[in-house]
Amino acid sequence: MPVYTDDALILRTYKLGEADRIVVFLTKERGKKRGVAKGARRARSRFVGTLEPLTRAGVAYYEREQRDLVRINYVEPQQSPLAAVGREGQDAAALGHAEYFAELIDEWAPESHTDERLYRLGASVIDALASNAPVAPLARYFEFWLLRLQGVYPSLARCPDCGGAFDGGAVMPPREHHFVCGRCGPASGGTRVSISALQFLRTAAAASPEGLAGAPLESAASRELETAHRRLIAVHLEKELKSARVLREIARTT
Numbered sequence: 001m002p003v004y005t006d007d008a009l010i011l012r013t014y015k016l017g018e019a020d021r022i023v024v025f026l027t028k029e030r031g032k033k034r035g036v037a038k039g040a041r042r043a044r045s046r047f048v049g050t051l052e053p054l055t056r057a058g059v060a061y062y063e064r065e066q067r068d069l070v071r072i073n074y075v076e077p078q079q080s081p082l083a084a085v086g087r088e089g090q091d092a093a094a095l096g097h098a099e100y101f102a103e104l105i106d107e108w109a110p111e112s113h114t115d116e117r118l119y120r121l122g123a124s125v126i127d128a129l130a131s132n133a134p135v136a137p138l139a140r141y142f143e144f145w146l147l148r149l150q151g152v153y154p155s156l157a158r159c160p161d162c163g164g165a166f167d168g169g170a171v172m173p174p175r176e177h178h179f180v181c182g183r184c185g186p187a188s189g190g191t192r193v194s195i196s197a198l199q200f201l202r203t204a205a206a207a208s209p210e211g212l213a214g215a216p217l218e219s220a221a222s223r224e225l226e227t228a229h230r231r232l233i234a235v236h237l238e239k240e241l242k243s244a245r246v247l248r249e250i251a252r253t254t
């Protein structure tokens with residue numbers, strides 16, 4: 001049985017039998033895998049605290065012929081969303097976002113097909129979350145890059161209708177999934193994206209998550225992008241994510 005060691009992101013887990021867990025994880029070298037973590041639900045299991053969604057870890061697993069499920073030998077966390085726990089006012093949002101990012105990666109990662117850019121995006125956002133980066137700009141950054149890596153982020157270069165620049169902001173018209181300029185957009189309705197939100201995206205296109213520190217994102221601009229991104233994600237996934245609904249509940253209660 002071949003044993004593989006790799007860097008990985010934990011995406012989600014679910015129960016198996018009495019004491020085990022199935023772990024879905026994205027490896028850097030060999031794409032998304034599902035594996036059994038034997039005894040992971042026992043109180044003194046070596047897996048305790050290592051399987052939070054978006055944990056970045058070194059993993060070892062072996063594959064069995066003709067089986068989809070691999071067997072996980074160990075998970076050694078290098079960066080965990082639990083690093084954010086205990087920070088005043090930040091931990092619920094940070095953990096909720098870690099789960100949201102992990103769920104999106106899980107939805108988009110092809111099975112057993114290497115996607116190193118997706119792995120690197122996830123690894124960079126967990127590093128930023130663990131070092132206390134503000135969650136809203138990080139979430140907009142992650143959504144923007146996730147959609148770009150899938151090749152479905154609409155063009156921000158020029159308005160597709162008139163060829164003009166987006167110098168007065170942009171609008172995503174109702175039931176359409178691209179941006180047009182303010183002159184070509186509908187008089188009302190649609191999702192409006194201000195100049196400052198577009199400026200943030202231009203910075204995000206050329207920066208690492210750490211580089212966002214110099215790109216302030218006001219809460220109004222973040223909400224505009226959140227709405228536009230939710231529409232894009234919904235149309236490309238054809239469903240709404242559970243973690244996105246949880247995040248809205250967290251936002252309402254804090």
Ligand SMILES: [Zn+2]
Nearest residue numbers: 159162181184
């Ligand atoms: Zn136009």
